[in-house]
Amino acid sequence: MITPTRPTSQPAGNAASPFAGADLCRLVGFTLPTGAPRSVFEDDIWDFTQVIGMPAYLAKCARRLDFTRITNPRWKTVAKEYAAAQMAPRHEAVRLLPHANRSIKAIGTIYAELLELVRWLNWLTVRGVRHLDEVTEHHCTSFAQYRATHRPNGAKTPHRESVHKLVASAILGLVQYGELFTTDRYREGLRPFAGHTANEVAGADSGPAENKTQPMADEVFQPLLAAALYLVHALAPHLVRELETKWHQDAARTSLPSSALADPAALEEVLRRHVTDRRPFHLLPARTKIRTWGLGNEDPLARVNLRAIAHEAGKGNFGPQLLGQMRSAIEKAVDDAGVAEPFCSDAALMERADGQGAVSWSLPLAERDLRTLTQVVKTAAHLVIVALSGMRQSELREMNVGCRVPPVEAGPGLVRYKLASRVVKDKPLGGVADEWVVVKEAYDAAEVAEQLLGDGADIGDPLVTGPLDRTRFTTFRNWVNGPAGQRLGLAPIPDGPLTARMLRRTLALEIAYRPGGLLAAKVQLKHLSVVTTEGYAARPGGAQAKFLAEVNAEENERNKDLVLTEFRRYQQGHLPAGPGARDLIDFFASVDGQLARTGAEDSVVVDNDQQVRDLLAARAEVLHLGVANYCWFTDPSKALCLKLAGTPEATKPLVGMCDSSRCPQATHHPCHRPVWATSTQTKQAFIGSIARRQKSEKARLQTDLDRDLAVLAAIDATT
Incomplete structure (x- = not known):
């Protein structure tokens, strides 16, 4: 493909931008809450964080387009005009451009491309380029080669193909929209990358796209899903009860007066209860400052959470004077009752995942470890939902508290479960509400995810507050393979890539290779076309022709x-x-x-x-x-x-x-006999219900019945 050339003349320095003074949200069609600040074209930061309907998966930073980092002032305007044109392809000044994009780009895509555009323009500035008409093919190629391995933090590691495409798109985009720019533009005749497209520069195949996401290997998928299901169904109920106790204690603590405990009688009562009930005192959280009470590291009480004792006695803190007065009584009570982590100290028994006996569902945990365990179980719940429903990351993030549609009884002993979310991909801003038919395990996982949010979560609040990314998968695998997971009898998860896309691809294969599975996979995965599903369902490579073969x-x-x-x-x-x-x-x-x-x-x-x-x-x-x-x-x-x-x-x-x-x-053949027998029984029932006056209808059905009976007789005779 040959990239078109640009006009010879440079824009006049005093030319007004076609977007001058434009209210960007009104220009694009975004909706803002009443009274929310509105960005205009001249602003150096375009803030869309309050736009209604922004996809939940989009990070807050990606909702702000920041042009302040472009050092050349005239190129700030170029970048703004380029971004505005991408957002408003139907604008009068844009739709006349012969090579402009005709579809609206998502804010996340524009944000990613703007980052590369900022790097490109500032890279030119560092090399002494002051006007875009000084840019040569050598500049374009050199920057693309530089960005192929250099990262913003200085590391030199190869980028993914998508990054190469963004780099090429940023450079070529200033060619496509050159006629629109009012402060600077490339010279006429500049053909970056010898006229190749961004896909070709990135090395992407221009033919039918193959699905490069591989299904998860069975030796990885089986222990991964087994561990997630075990945590969701066996461990999560115990964890939720422990968290409810903690949330209740936290709520009670916030209502306590901030004054220090100074009543010896109240302290003696707390000490007596701990000793009588053989209930250990709480360990002081790691890295907590103990200078408040003047205790040294070797002090016998340095490991005891004195603030927790004060809370139990109804005060917000522990008075130093009372500590000196009652030190001996406190030390004796600590010796008698001991100290332990504050959570899960009396964990109930449950069956190990491998069936080798019963163990306590958790060892005593510090608050930090309890948060880690909660995150692991949350990951397990989200993992089960994705693995068994096929949801995209964007659809998982659009799920809210209350997403569980009431089950519907589809027949005797048959219950249909659904989860509600929104389809964002290839949909207008805000997405389209939709439902996923799921198995009960995924439905229960959504319930667990809601419970782990606590009582403060209301209907409509986000169910998933963070991406199911590499970090969470790594943390989950490390926990399962570590002492905690092995104590519960979980099978170790082997090394290998773990991504939500791989889970989706694995499910696609499992569905598509069953009778009628291709269309079922299309419906379940919310694909626009069955051609896309064919790509998902093909074995390695994803080519449709290979799949059909x-x-x-x-x-x-x-x-x-x-x-x-x-x-x-x-x-x-x-x-x-x-x-x-x-x-x-x-x-x-x-x-x-x-x-x-x-x-x-x-x-x-x-x-x-x-x-x-x-x-x-x-x-x-x-x-x-x-x-x-x-x-x-x-x-x-x-x-x-x-x-x-x-x-x-x-x-x-x-x-x-x-x-x-x-x-x-x-x-x-004999395998066809049940079909003919059923047809015969149905027609006999219809004939018996037909009124006498409907002679023609009865005669027609009788002819069909005679045919069915003849076929049945022939099958029986030959066998």
Whole structure:
């Protein structure tokens, strides 16, 4: 692709920007709360943090476009005009540009591209370039090579393909929109990267895109999901009860007076209860300053949380004077009752994940460790939802408290569970509300995620407050593989990449390779096109042609098995029925004769399954499965369905139009008998319910019933 050239003349320095004075939210169509500040084009920071409907996954920093870091003042205006044009492609000044993008770019994409644009412009400034018409092909190539390995923190590690594309897009974007810029632009004739597109510069394949996300390896996926399910269903109820106790204590603590405990009687009562109940005093949290009470590191009370004693006595702190007065009593009580971490000190027993006995669900934990455990269980809940529903990260982040749709009983013993969220990808700002049909495990995981938010969470609050990213997966794996997870009998999770996209791809494969699974996967994954689903469902590579080739190969193997089964039945004296039975019997007889001749010539028995399958392969290639028959599509001119449809040149039968009782290429076998029997029973019931005056209808149904009975009789006779 050749990049178009730009006009020769540079813009006049006093030219007014087509976006001058524009209210950006009104320009783009964003909605703001009443009274919220509104950014205008001239601002150096465009703030969209309060825009209603911004996707939840978008970080707060990505909702602010910051132009202050561009050192050349005239290039600030260039960057603003470029960003505004990306946001408002229908603007009068933009829609006339022949090479401008015609679709609105998301704020997150514009933010990422602006970061690269800032680096590009400042890189030019450092190298003495003051005007864009001084930029050469060498500058463009040099910067792209520099950004290929250099990171903003100074590290030199290769970037992903997406970063290379952003770099190229930032450079080429100033070519595409050059006519729009009012303060500076590239010279005419500049063709960065020899006219190649951003995809080509990044090394992306310009042909049909393959899904590069690999499914998760079974040896990683199985222990990962097993650990997550165990934590959600076995450990989470205990954790929620512990957290509820903590939240209640925290609420009570906030209502305590801030005054220091000075009452010896109240302190003596607290000490007595601890000793009597054999309840250890709380350890002081790690890294807590103890200078408040003048205690040294070697002091016997340095490890005791004196503030917790004060809270238990109804005060907000511990008085130093009372500490000196009651030190001996406190030390004795500590010696008698001991000290321990404040949480999970009396954890109940539960069955280990490997079935090897019961253990306490947790060892005593400090508050910091309890927070870590809570985050691990939250990760487990979110992981189960993604792995069993196929949600994207953006859809997971759009889930709110109350997302669990009330279960619906779909039949006796059958319950349908749904989770509500919003589809954001390829949708207008704010997304589109949708529901995911899920298994009960995912539904229960959403309930656990709600419970872990605490009583302060209201309906409509975000259910997931952070991304399910590499850090959380790593923390989860380290916890499972560490002492805590191994004590619970969890299988270690091997090394290997762990991402939410891999979980989604794994589920796509599991669904798509079942009967009717391709369309089911499209619906479940919320794809716009089944073509996208084909890419997800293909085995490594994701090419649609490869996927279809694999499906055809599997169907061919299935057909060979079916033909072999029918041939063996023929050898046992069980013949097919139907109009095409004679042709099929003749074919089987010829194969049987060929086997006999080959065996006589070679003086060996040639009758193993593989050799027979090879002889039957030609007939397997023309086998098509109907609901109530097999169709042997050997001669299109004989196909009744093609004659009825008026398409005699077709290369495949129209199985949905098959009348197997009359088609000369159809056969009936014992596996089809239940279908015909059900049809017979249904028609008999209808005939019995028809009034006497409806003679024509009754006659028509009776003709169909007679046909079904004849087919049933033929199947029974041949077996």
